[in-house]
Amino acid sequence: MTEQAKSPAINFIAAIIAADVSTGKHGGRVATRFPPEPNGYLHIGHAKSICLNFGLARDFDGTCNLRFDDTNPIKEEQEYIDSIMEDVRWLGFDWEERLYFASDYFEQFYEFALLLIRKDLAYVDSLSADEIREYRGTLTRPGRDSPYRARGVEENLDLFQRMKAGEFPDGTHVLRAKIDMGSGNLNMRDPVMYRIMHTSHHRTGDAWCIYPMYDFAHGQSDSIEGITHSICTLEFEDHRPLYDWFIEALELSCHPQQIEFARLNLTHTIMSKRKLVRLVAEGHVNGWDDPRMPTISGLRRRGYTPASIRDFCDRIGLAKKESMVDMALLEHCLREDLNKNAPRVMAVLRPLKVVLENYPAGQTEELDAVNNPGDPGAGSRKVPFGRELYIERDDFMEEPPRKFFRLAPGREVRLRYGYFITCTGVTRDEATGEILELRCTYDPETRGGNAPDNRRVKATLHWVSADHSCPAEVRLYSHLFTKENPAAVEEGEDFTGSINPESLEILMDCRVEPSLAAARPEAIYQFERLGYFCADRHDCREGKLVFNRSVSLRDTWARLQKKA
């Protein structure tokens, strides 16, 4: 149901897979996986990878596993596992029974290590971390062999087993692959396979005090799971020869093909986990799911739909070129989804009272309002109308400029689904001069919004009844950063320097039409003429309505004003 009859996106990875399928590689089978480390929340960049991996599995009639690469116990927590699973599911993907953890393979990795030692392809090094770094050489100078490189197989076996038994403190020994200290690829200069860490693991507890490095776990995990295509980001390109080396040295039967693609960058936000952590920790935002965050949970709370995010991931394409996608595309995808699906409703964010002088005091009527002009099936609802109303402050100007079509003294406009009204005067605060309310007259002949004499008005305003509308809090969000690329900072500057001080504006005195009184958390509406708003999933409840602006409507009037 969520999958349209859309033809699968053809990208270079799909092309490679299609070729492999046609030549019968891996028996024509396709198996992918999404392999996060549970050390943070997922963001829109991960969504790209999730859509890619699960999408490829879907398009090629294959499978996609969810595997947690949990090889570093000091960084990982159950909280992250839970949030990641929730986010993947929310995005609309299903790993069925294929939930795996690299930590489930620890015993097997240990056996792999023993095998490499026996083949004299791995050794225990007793250099300190600093010494290892020094022996590694530099980008332009080759490394030197460790003095421990020549240890015999038996001694290595003994030492490694004692490492596992907990006989040595952290940092005293590591297990290294014996490859080539002179390689131009630093990853091949005898990479560390195991380190000693007397730390309990969130899943294996205290069963282990040695933990495999990611590089010694990732490729083999894929192989164990029968992954055919290991899709990852560009920075692992240099690691591919190492993964290949391990799999060949271990003589594993399944040799997944690694393919790298460029990770997603979005304008006006950041994607680095380290920086996102800082935004949360330093209080620049209110948590991982703050609606300004590019996290999946943040986008969700902002009002983004899974379908809009999937559509976005389909549209950005896939390549090896590092790129920066315009946030406007993400917003476009949301608008497109919501324009089609969100019910329309009227809400006034900055209320200005209107009194209809010729409307009978005490009278109330119910007017018909269409729920979605683009979708007849969405039906209609009743909206109460009375003598006193609120309209948007922005919709009135005492001295309107040339192109301002809305209400002004002496001018007639239409109230949506209501009547034509004409402004006859303003009442203001004697002291401050501030406009307190508008005095208007209405034309009873225009009920519903059409004049029998066919006279036209240049504007249609949204409104709510003063007596019947509900109070609401509305949170207006905009870009978290003023700079297109906040990560590109000048020397001595910090990315937090370009945080947008106006990324959140809270409006406490809004009025919404009564049909919103029971808005359920996460319900999304179009507030007519304003934008799409979603009931906050944490703070909105009956009696205390809170809406987040997901994205504004395109606003040509605002653009005209900006130009002037």
Place this chain on the structure above:
RNA sequence: UGGGGCGUCGUCAAGCGGUAAGACACAGGAUUUUGGUUCCUGCAUUCGGAGGUUCGAAUCCUCCCGCCCCAGCCA
């Protein structure tokens, strides 16, 4: 001459030797009870640069330039 990648419209991105798709953005116009939506129209004689091969090159060759990643017992 450390290794590995990448350079096509403002932003993404097709293209794979036959004469530059599409999307977003932007700019006009039509329709409109949302200055929304929808609908038209315009928007790279040119593919980082220079040579070369060819009847023909973004696509092949050579050289050059620019950008990114790698020196965690992180992933």
